[in-house]
Amino acid sequence: xxxxxxxxxxxxxxxxxxxxxxxxxxxxxxxxxxxxxxxxxxxxxxxxxxxxxxxxxxxxxxxxxxxxxxxxxxxxxxxxxxxxxxxxxxxxxxxxxxxxxxxxxxxxxxxxxxxxxxxxxxxxxxxxxxxxxxxxxxxxxxxxxxxxxxxxxxxxxxxxxxxxxxxxxxxxxxxxxxxxxxxxxxxxxxxxxxxxxxxxxxxxxxxxxxxxxxxxxxxxxxxxxxxxxxxxxxxxxxxxxxxxxxxxxxxxxxxxxxxxxxxxxxxxxxxxxxxxxxxxxxxxxxxxxxxxxxxxxxx
DNA sequence: TCAATCACG
DNA sequence: ACGTACGTGATTGAA
Numbered sequence: 001x002x003x004x005x006x007x008x009x010x011x012x013x014x015x016x017x018x019x020x021x022x023x024x025x026x027x028x029x030x031x032x033x034x035x036x037x038x039x040x041x042x043x044x045x046x047x048x049x050x051x052x053x054x055x056x057x058x059x060x061x062x063x064x065x066x067x068x069x070x071x072x073x074x075x076x077x078x079x080x081x082x083x084x085x086x087x088x089x090x091x092x093x094x095x096x097x098x099x100x101x102x103x104x105x106x107x108x109x110x111x112x113x114x115x116x117x118x119x120x121x122x123x124x125x126x127x128x129x130x131x132x133x134x135x136x137x138x139x140x141x142x143x144x145x146x147x148x149x150x151x152x153x154x155x156x157x158x159x160x161x162x163x164x165x166x167x168x169x170x171x172x173x174x175x176x177x178x179x180x181x182x183x184x185x186x187x188x189x190x191x192x193x194x195x196x197x198x199x200x201x202x203x204x205x206x207x208x209x210x211x212x213x214x215x216x217x218x219x220x221x222x223x224x225x226x227x228x229x230x231x232x233x234x235x236x237x238x239x240x241x242x243x244x245x246x247x248x249x250x251x252x253x254x255x256x257x258x259x260x261x262x263x264x265x266x267x268x269x270x271x272x273x274x275x276x277x278x279x280x281x282x283x284x285x286x287x288x289x290x291x292x293x294x295x296x297x298x299x
Numbered sequence: 300t301c302a303a304t305c306a307c308g
Numbered sequence: 309a310c311g312t313a314c315g316t317g318a319t320t321g322a323a
Contacts, residue, residue, distance in 0.1 A: 013319090045318070048317065137315095224315095
């Protein structure tokens with residue numbers, strides 16, 4: 001029933017958002033709301049359309065191309081934030097994993113649990129995945145133990161081993177905090193700043209929060225910079241070549257297009273190229289492109 | 300009006 | 309010793 005009430009947010013509300021003139025739903029993108037430089041979406045928010053549950057997926061299926069001559073094309077960056085932290089920290093163990101096209105969570109699991117790659121268990125990969133994400137947010141042993149089946153002690157050990165495996169990651173994180181203490185802000189690859197007024201707070205909880213921001217903001221914000229560059233370049237090329245296909249949505253690391261079937265073979269490589277080459281890191285960016293008769297299928 | 304909850308990356 | 313994972317928006321119900 002929580003489920004039904006929550007999804008009535010979508011099932012009841014979205015039909016009322018259809019513009020009578022266009023017959024479509026139009027969201028509004030805010031460029032100066034998110035502290036990290038991400039876009040946000042409102043009226044209605046199309047960046048939080050369900051996907052994780054069966055029921056939610058039914059909602060996502062209702063997003064369809066404009067007519068039978070089009071399909072939806074979804075292009076997603078794969079692990080962009082981990083690639084960015086690998087590149088910015090110059091952590092070679094992680095950079096090489098990406099260069100070799102490895103499954104980063106399995107690769108991390110193999111290293112931290114000291115087992116061959118092909119012997120990584122599901123649980124090991126899952127725990128490594130949780131740490132990989134947690135590291136970007138500044139997770140503690142307590143937080144990690146809450147997110148996994150690990151005890152607090154096991155979580156602490158895992159985090160310690162993680163930093164031994166990727167030593168430059170830890171150095172990078174400390175350097176970000178030091179930079180913030182000295183300058184009062186941190187910055188993204190395109191020099192977008194996030195000011196952190198609490199970085200020198202005497203209140204430890206407040207200060208710790210700002211320190212997590214000092215690490216996270218350049219990562220999340222650089223990903224936002226990169227996809228924005230890609231959007232600009234893709235829009236330019238679509239205009240130059242007079243494509244009928246249109247860019248519809250941005251969902252942080254994903255772009256969704258209403259793609260004309262006859263243009264597919266031309267625009268697919270253009271989209272992939274512009275996204276993967278929007279900004280040069282020392283780590284390759286990887287974009288997965290999917291097609292479908294609806295937004296769910298396109299993934 | 301605001302905190303809690305839940306949707307997404 | 310302390311509290312404990314980043315960034316958003318919409319809905320709901322208590323104050």
